[in-house]
Amino acid sequence: MDHSHRLTRRTVLRALGGGAGGAAIGSVAGCLDTPRERIDIRETARGGSSGILENPDGPPPVLADQRLHVGHSLVAMESAAVSGGPGVDGIPSVDEPDFQAASEAELDNADPVFGVVRNGVAKAYPQSILVWHEIVNDAFDGEPVAVTYCPLTGTAQGFERGETTFGVSGLLVNSNLIMYDRGTGTRWPQIAATGIEGPLADRSLAEFPVVWSTWGSWRAVHPDTQVLTTDTGYQRRYGSDPYGGYNPPSDYYADDSLLFEPLASSDAAEPKTVVIGARTPDGAIAFNKETLLAGGVMTGKAGGVGFIAVADPALETGYVYRNDEGATVEAAAGGEPGRYTVDGQPAAAAELPLDRLVATDAMFFAWYGFYPEMTYVD
């Protein structure tokens, strides 16, 4: 495992200690590309037995041009963060992922996978593996990315990680995974994708779409897909799930129970109803996924922005677009699944000539908790 960018409490304590400390300090400073005296290290006491170190000069993840809308103040989110039990990296990210061909994967067609197509490469990340790791620090044709999953909120999201890696802080807010980047030590709630504490607080991460699909659907659309293997460097009971199951839905994923108190709650939908959520710098919206898959097209408005969602039955997912100009989107004549017309022009669901937003599947309670003023379209 490459620890060159991993700044842990142990690393720094060792670096600052005696004996071989001089050499260690050199190596830490070197890996951060900063002179030793410029390293500003503050340790937080949060998150269990070990804290997260902050380093404003550390390599940052790739940031979005604009900060995404957040429904609460950063202070409110930071103060609502709780330790779920495991400490920093107690849930270990997969930092050296191993992949196999689709033909070698032992997955059931109905098993959930998180699919990513980037730089001409298609990869599937089985939910049964990510439930134990939550973060995979990967690369697509040399481009460093992190594919992340939070089981308690049912969210799979992708982030451009730059020269750093992401880890699991052990903290949760609104039941949602709080990641930290190992370069600067900033804490990032996954759904908000915005730093709530640390050198990059109030900045948002650059995201890319992750499709929540099933193995059978993903493989049919992407027969050349690679699949993450259980050769993660860790021993886990892969195939079991501490929260329940999706094939078929059971326990936590199917009932109304929440393990942690949400930031806000609403009766507009059952807590675990699956929505497809999107946000811009101005507002947030959520579409009922089941309704979308049944009807094909849904529209809504939030934060002064028009949105349109279309279903992609082949992947059992939906895409969300900005629709500022009020374009008319309809299912294609003849009812061909996943085909639409935009002001009369035909297009595939994933390629409408509109501004496509990064949208993510989420449990209703989780999306509402982060964005209580959101528009919910059901």
Next chain:
Amino acid sequence: MSTENTLTARIGRPVGRVRRAVGGVLARRDGQVVFVGAVLGYLLLYSVAVGDLARSVTGGVDISVVDQPLSRLFESMGPFQYEPIAFVQLGAVDYLFAPLNAAIGLGLAVLVGLNLAVAYGAWRTPTACGLPASGGTGGVAGLVAGVPALLSGTVCCGPVILLVVSVQATAGLLAVFQWLLPVAVALLVGSLLVASRRVRL
């Protein structure tokens, strides 16, 4: 000097009592059976509670070990829980071998075993000694003292027990979970000291 003597006596006397009680009970075959049975039973329960032992997902017989077991085994997963370095599939059960978890579990199991064995010894003590036969009470106390550690297991994002009983976690409740194992150790040691006073073998 006299203060030191008093302190030594205060610590030495109960420790000596425990040593004598344990020695006496474990010298008997029935005491050994109680001790070994309790150790194995508790170790089994603890392994299940922390998620290391469970019903098999896929079945079959196999064993796999991580690439760097020596560095991995000290990595913490949560309060008093450590990374497994091997995965053993034994037909109907899966066992994740985490050496430090196993060591902690064994330590607790020995304490529980001693408690039960000493309580058994007290129960077998003739009432003619002038002391009430309190083995039953001591045994229950020893068992109860071992319970907090069984609740201390965490998995992924929260304590296992909260997932099982579907109770919403609060920051205060989560903080309590970090102390369950040390509390169990303290209770087990305490109940062993008390139970040892009842043994007259």
